[in-house]
Amino acid sequence: MNRSAPNPVKTIAFVLLFGVGGALIFFGGSLFSAGLADYQARTFQEDWQQKQTPPSIKAWRIAKEASETAVARHPFTANGEYLDRLGRINEWLHFDKPVGEAVAQLTRSKAENYYSQAIAARPVWPNTYSQLAYVKAMQGELDEWFYEVAEAAYILGPWRKPTLEQLAQVSTFIPENQQADLEWLVAVSDRAKAVKRQPQY
Known part of the structure; x- marks a missing residue:
């Protein structure tokens, strides 16, 4: 019984389809996993923000690991939002410590690094810049x-x-004695008062 030779075009198309499908499944799974991890980290962060109290070591470690997972599993390019959150989570461990406190130096330095990476990934998002300025001041x-x-x-x-x-x-x-020389700073106070009652966005 004669068998017809396999059609090379169909074979190539099948291989391409299989490869593209596999890639889509992989990247889709990575995006979902990263998003889920970030959601967990964000839940912790929002709770600390609402309570305005430093987290327990256990809660902080869980949130940090979830945030690190979100950053690591996000495919393609770096995700500025995830990197920003990882910076904030590092800040939160010792957020109540005074300026220059030695025990807070490591996590604040890590926060600086993550904010810098977030800015590189998302260079037009102003909140990360202001947060980086704040942690540097601290x-x-x-x-x-x-x-x-x-x-x-x-x-x-x-x-x-x-x-x-x-x-x-x-x-x-x-x-x-330096504030009056900074044009942007002169306007901050007035504008902050003007938007005080506006909804956050």
């Missing part, structure tokens, strides 16, 4: 980079309530 790092990211936050989000509120906090670290 580290006692009022250097050139501090002033650059604080000004960038204002330029990118001149009417955003969370950004202005964060910059208002940041301004308390800047020596009074």
Whole structure:
């Protein structure tokens, strides 16, 4: 019994279809897994934010591991939102410690690093800039980079309530004799008051 030779076009099409389908399944699964992990981390973060109390070590570790998982499993490019959250979670462990506190130095340094990565991945999102400026201030790092990211936050989000509120906090670290020389800082206070009753967005 004669068998017809396999059609090479059909074979190639099948292989391509199988490969593309497998890739879609893999990346879809990665996106779902990353999103689920980020949801868990965000739940912890929002709870700490609402209570305004530092987390327990156990809760913090669970949230940090979930956030790290979200960052690691997100396919393609780095996810700025996930990196920003990982920075905030690192900050939260010692958020109530004073400026320059040694015990908070490691997690605040890690937060700085994650915020910098988040900015690289999402360079037009102002809240990450203002958060980076804040954590640098808490580290006692009022250097050139501090002033650059604080000004960038204002330029990118001149009417955003969370950004202005964060910059208002940041301004308390800047020596009074330097504040009048910073044009962006002069406008922060007035604009923060103007948006105080606006809904957060």
